[in-house]
Amino acid sequence: MNSSYSYASPAAVAAPSERAAFIRKTYLHLAFAILAFIGIEWVLLQQSWIDSLIGMMMGGKISWLIVLGAFMGVSWLAEVLASSNASRGVQYVGLGIFVLAEAIIFLPLLYIALTVAQDGALIMKAGACTACVFGGLTLAAFTTRKDFSFFRSFLMIGGFVAMGIIVVSLIFGFSLGTFFAGAMAIFASVAILYNTSNIIHHYETGQYVSASLSLFASVALLFWYILRIFLSFGRN
Numbered sequence: 001m002n003s004s005y006s007y008a009s010p011a012a013v014a015a016p017s018e019r020a021a022f023i024r025k026t027y028l029h030l031a032f033a034i035l036a037f038i039g040i041e042w043v044l045l046q047q048s049w050i051d052s053l054i055g056m057m058m059g060g061k062i063s064w065l066i067v068l069g070a071f072m073g074v075s076w077l078a079e080v081l082a083s084s085n086a087s088r089g090v091q092y093v094g095l096g097i098f099v100l101a102e103a104i105i106f107l108p109l110l111y112i113a114l115t116v117a118q119d120g121a122l123i124m125k126a127g128a129c130t131a132c133v134f135g136g137l138t139l140a141a142f143t144t145r146k147d148f149s150f151f152r153s154f155l156m157i158g159g160f161v162a163m164g165i166i167v168v169s170l171i172f173g174f175s176l177g178t179f180f181a182g183a184m185a186i187f188a189s190v191a192i193l194y195n196t197s198n199i200i201h202h203y204e205t206g207q208y209v210s211a212s213l214s215l216f217a218s219v220a221l222l223f224w225y226i227l228r229i230f231l232s233f234g235r236n
Contacts, residue, residue, distance in 0.1 A: 026211040026212050029209060036096075068105075074097060075217070077097065081094025122231060133222060147197055151190055
């Protein structure tokens, strides 16, 4: 018996009811991914050993480079699983792995906000700002129905450039600052437009798990850099 999952037609040309169901499932899965992320963070930050884990992650520039490398590898695996033609269960495993990986890599930043800056409200403010930006971009994409697939090359090149800058900053020990965080927030916003456009025009109606993962990745990236900006302003 073949366990692979056959996708239906592209959402752009599917029947209105199928297209609406695909979009509803995509954003419902995104909401569950965000709730799972929040839940995992809350549980992890309550643990007595969290200081030791964050100390290992932030023990030096080599340690953080290893963390980033592991995160990229796990993210790649999760995206392959979520976008595969395998069973729905395998796709959910990919989404779950990605949410867990995001939760772990966010730990140091959230820990800093809670213990160093001692302002948990910054997390709430950054989350609200992220939600507003995401909502505005989503509304713009669905209202204009413009195909933003031309952003693909920009995102690929920009992603490699940004990663190169991050690696160099870790090796040579210089801070990237608020300007870089702002540029990356814009980059994440473009990624949200691109992924939302793909949901409207290019994803097939059975690919809602993969679509929700791509959106979650973009939202998490936006939240990361908005929180960095809030932390920077808070210190000033």
